[in-house]
Amino acid sequence: MLIFSLWAKKATQMGLLCLVCLLSITVQGQEDLGRPIPILTGSTGYFTRVNGGAFQDAPSVSPLLLVPIGDKWLLEGKGNYSRTYAKGQEGYYEGTSSYGMTYGQIDYLASRYVTITGGRFTTPFGIYGERLAPNWIRPLQITPMIFSVPSGASLGGMLRGGFPAGSEKVNFNYAAYFSANNTHHLLATDRSTGGRIGFFFPGPRVEIGASFQQVLQLDRPHSAGVHFAWQPNRVPLTLRSEFVRQSGTKGSGYWIESVYRLSQVPYLRRLELVGRGQQFLADPKLTYAQVKKLGALGKDAQQADAGINYYFRSDVRASASYGRQFVLGRNANLWVVGMTYRFVVPLGPRGNPL
Amino acid sequence: MKIRIAIFLVLALVLLLTLAAAAKTGDDGKDKDKDTSGARTGVSQDDTARLQGEQRFRSNCARCHAAPPKFAPRMMGTIVRHMRVRATLTDEDARLILRYMSH
Numbered sequence: 485m486l487i488f489s490l491w492a493k494k495a496t497q498m499g500l501l502c503l504v505c506l507l508s509i510t511v512q513g514q515e516d517l518g519r520p521i522p523i524l525t526g527s528t529g530y531f532t533r534v535n536g537g538a539f540q541d542a543p544s545v546s547p548l549l550l551v552p553i554g555d556k557w558l559l560e561g562k563g564n565y566s567r568t569y570a571k572g573q574e575g576y577y578e579g580t581s582s583y584g585m586t587y588g589q590i591d592y593l594a595s596r597y598v599t600i601t602g603g604r605f606t607t608p609f610g611i612y613g614e615r616l617a618p619n620w621i622r623p624l625q626i627t628p629m630i631f632s633v634p635s636g637a638s639l640g641g642m643l644r645g646g647f648p649a650g651s652e653k654v655n656f657n658y659a660a661y662f663s664a665n666n667t668h669h670l671l672a673t674d675r676s677t678g679g680r681i682g683f684f685f686p687g688p689r690v691e692i693g694a695s696f697q698q699v700l701q702l703d704r705p706h707s708a709g710v711h712f713a714w715q716p717n718r719v720p721l722t723l724r725s726e727f728v729r730q731s732g733t734k735g736s737g738y739w740i741e742s743v744y745r746l747s748q749v750p751y752l753r754r755l756e757l758v759g760r761g762q763q764f765l766a767d768p769k770l771t772y773a774q775v776k777k778l779g780a781l782g783k784d785a786q787q788a789d790a791g792i793n794y795y796f797r798s799d800v801r802a803s804a805s806y807g808r809q810f811v812l813g814r815n816a817n818l819w820v821v822g823m824t825y826r827f828v829v830p831l832g833p834r835g836n837p838l
Numbered sequence: 839m840k841i842r843i844a845i846f847l848v849l850a851l852v853l854l855l856t857l858a859a860a861a862k863t864g865d866d867g868k869d870k871d872k873d874t875s876g877a878r879t880g881v882s883q884d885d886t887a888r889l890q891g892e893q894r895f896r897s898n899c900a901r902c903h904a905a906p907p908k909f910a911p912r913m914m915g916t917i918v919r920h921m922r923v924r925a926t927l928t929d930e931d932a933r934l935i936l937r938y939m940s941h
Contacts, residue, residue: 520915
């Protein structure tokens with residue numbers, strides 16, 4: 485135990501030393517005005533949630549450090565910290581902290597078709613995890629029920645990229661990865677492999693894609709999913725949808741979401757209306773013990789949510805939503821009210837506008 | 839099982855390389871066309887690039903989030919590189935968006 489803690493201490497010191505070296509090399513070597521600089525970005529949020537009558541207050545912060553190295557490399561590290569205040573058994577509010585590393589990866593832009601990524605990364609499955617999960621982006625703060633069906637994080641290597649598929653009318657994007665098993669309580673990942681492909685049609689602004697994940701441990705379940713997104717050119721509307729099915733115990737489900745920005749109404753330009761419907765179908769062969777272990781994924785459920793977002797500025801947003809969840813024997817009202825702030829801090833000379 | 843995964847990966851790689859080659863051929867042809875059409879209409883290359891950048895921004899970035907303010911070019915370079923990886927932007931989209939957002 486003592487040896488392990490000494491090793492961990494040394495590894496942390498070495499890691500910090502390397503980061504400082506990288507930062508200084510990057511900043512020193514980038515005298516040219518066009519060279520990108522390291523930045524610290526991310527978001528903070530404060531939300532009050534009422535889930536079936538139980539109140540929760542949750543401030544959170546998710547910093548993201550981006551360090552470009554030369555023309556081809558990018559080091560990305562994102563963490564999260566939140567503290568949740570809820571009523572304990574004695575009737576007083578108690579705070580519990582949670583923290584972790586969302587991802588810590590290094591990317592190498594090998595060519596215009598391939599980017600090689602290594603480290604801990606968000607599993608490329610569907611569109612929610614990689615693109616919509618940050619709280620300043622997601623239109624509704626409540627995550628879809630199927631979000632936790634595939635593994636959310638991976639540790640290993642990934643190939644990904646996007647390029648025009650023969651013409652400018654369609655872009656093809658892909659991601660293929662392999663992940664190792666990691667049992668650390670903060671950084672747990674499954675041994676798995678999989679990927680995602682997608683086609684984006686810039687003209688009608690339609691995206692369709694499919695994802696696959698094969699877990700290579702325990703009962704070796706696989707998950708398959710499809711996603712769709714559409715932004716009509718003439719209307720400030722976004723439609724998104726995802727469907728996932730797992731061969732193991734986690735069942736299947738889908739969600740459909742629409743976001744309408746009232747940009748054509750003079751006094752309501754900053755307002756956004758959101759609606760989402762979703763259904764989850766649990767595996768019918770689950771035993772009582774499995775239902776208990778799976779929690780929210782153990783029972784069939786339907787949920788409808790409606791919300792509004794108001795943009796004070798592009799980086800400050802207030803949100804409110806109401807949802808009704810229908811689960812056998814436990815229907816519940818879900819209220820969320822709060823604010824998010826996205827920050828961007830340069831860690832070097834910014835340079836002048838072009 | 840391992841053999842099946844290996845076959846799947848090899849097939850995926852072959853498919854990717856084929857698509858990449860096809861895309862490259864298509865792009866080369868289009869670049870030549872663009873140059874001639876630009877000269878014919880007399881529109882400056884800067885304006886064309888800016889318009890294209892705005893279009894690419896609306897198509898790609900606005901699909902997920904509200905438009906951010908324009909940052910200094912050196913910050914924008916990092917942000918666009920991050921988004922190129924995260925949102926699997928094409929090389930050309932990333933270049934045009936960077937140009938548009940840096941003005």
